[in-house]
Amino acid sequence: MNTQAKEHRFAAVDAEEIRSLAAATVLVACVLFLVGLGILALISIGMGQANPFHYPLRQSVFVAAGCVAAVFTARMPAAWWKSLLPWIFIATVVLLIMARLVGRNINGAHRWLSLGPISFQPSELGKLTAVLWLSCWLSHHRRHTREFLRGFLYPFFGLAAICVLVLIGPDFGTTALIGGVGLILMFIAGTRFSYLLCTLVAGGLFLGVLALHDPIRLSRITSFLHPEKYQSNESYQLMNSLHAFMEGGGTGVGVGRSLQKFSYLPEAHTDFIMAIIAEETGALGSLVVLGLFMGFFVSGMTIGWRCTDPFDRLVAYGITLSITMQALMNIAVVTASMPTKGLPLPFISHGGSNLVFMLAMVGILLRIAGGSAVPKSAVPAKDSRHWL
Numbered sequence: 001m002n003t004q005a006k007e008h009r010f011a012a013v014d015a016e017e018i019r020s021l022a023a024a025t026v027l028v029a030c031v032l033f034l035v036g037l038g039i040l041a042l043i044s045i046g047m048g049q050a051n052p053f054h055y056p057l058r059q060s061v062f063v064a065a066g067c068v069a070a071v072f073t074a075r076m077p078a079a080w081w082k083s084l085l086p087w088i089f090i091a092t093v094v095l096l097i098m099a100r101l102v103g104r105n106i107n108g109a110h111r112w113l114s115l116g117p118i119s120f121q122p123s124e125l126g127k128l129t130a131v132l133w134l135s136c137w138l139s140h141h142r143r144h145t146r147e148f149l150r151g152f153l154y155p156f157f158g159l160a161a162i163c164v165l166v167l168i169g170p171d172f173g174t175t176a177l178i179g180g181v182g183l184i185l186m187f188i189a190g191t192r193f194s195y196l197l198c199t200l201v202a203g204g205l206f207l208g209v210l211a212l213h214d215p216i217r218l219s220r221i222t223s224f225l226h227p228e229k230y231q232s233n234e235s236y237q238l239m240n241s242l243h244a245f246m247e248g249g250g251t252g253v254g255v256g257r258s259l260q261k262f263s264y265l266p267e268a269h270t271d272f273i274m275a276i277i278a279e280e281t282g283a284l285g286s287l288v289v290l291g292l293f294m295g296f297f298v299s300g301m302t303i304g305w306r307c308t309d310p311f312d313r314l315v316a317y318g319i320t321l322s323i324t325m326q327a328l329m330n331i332a333v334v335t336a337s338m339p340t341k342g343l344p345l346p347f348i349s350h351g352g353s354n355l356v357f358m359l360a361m362v363g364i365l366l367r368i369a370g371g372s373a374v375p376k377s378a379v380p381a382k383d384s385r386h387w388l
Helices: 002-046 054-074 078-102 122-140 149-167 172-189 193-212 215-225 236-248 273-305 310-334 352-371 381-385
Strands: 104-106 109-115 118-120
Touching: 002 054, 002 273, 002 352, 054 352, 078 109, 078 122, 078 149, 078 310, 078 352, 109 122, 118 352, 122 149, 122 172, 122 310, 122 352, 149 172, 149 193, 172 193, 172 310, 193 215, 236 273, 273 310, 273 352, 310 352
Parallel strands: none
Antiparallel strands: 104 109, 109 118
């Protein structure tokens, strides 16, 4: 009976490994397709410009750097993230403060830090840090998640610290993203819904009051509510984005034949790249992009669901939610479903910081998938120290 029990146990482990590896395979395939679509879209956007390969070549460099980051994070055991978390948290706080004090001023916002030829947004690190902080705390105190102090207040303080530092950038969109993902992660971990609902309402009211007293954010809200009225100034980009979707129709005008990319849509290569994809490939291409993000979401959540370790499970959920929620927010902006936020489309928009950190987070997901299905009792203890 003991031998049969062991055989059943290892058979169950093998089945779980297969499911996790299948989810990881789908996840990698979705990411590769999204990155490839992004480079193709950038090649199309470059047509007719003085240097047509400027954006796709830069994006290729970012992809290479992101792949290196993904390989590195895929080889880091979960224990490393836990031991390094205090230093990661401190580094995130310091970098966010530096960005506000000495960062580059772009359109009135201080979100970028320049280290020689390299520029990056510390808020991208803030997304990962928030997920790691909540996952570490909530998994360690998982028996007390229903309590007010250990289940809500203490983890919320860490989340709020990151959100406030991102907000003073100012960066309302990333703040809403980090806060939203954090609250969902706390709900999944078992924090009382009443605490989270009150926090959500209070946070929404707070951001609303700040937006009403910020001329730039207020203009974005008014132009969102009445785009036709402000189509020559504040909602110029939004109206051209909608025009691109309408021109694309069902099958699009053809790859490389977009008209909106010729200065009609100023941020065509970054935040509004989805509008160019929709114009050239139509609703069919848009559905493909949505399907790829849905595949990423399902596979990422499956990896988390198969985890036996609470920390790994929450990290997988947090990373998956962070990436897919950012994609939804970007698509909502370009389709006039919410005010402009300045969030790039993951894996597709041109930009180094977002792409490198997104691919690094994918590496963490792959690491989790590689060891998620194996119970600690089913493998020798020394294996937990080995890298993949």
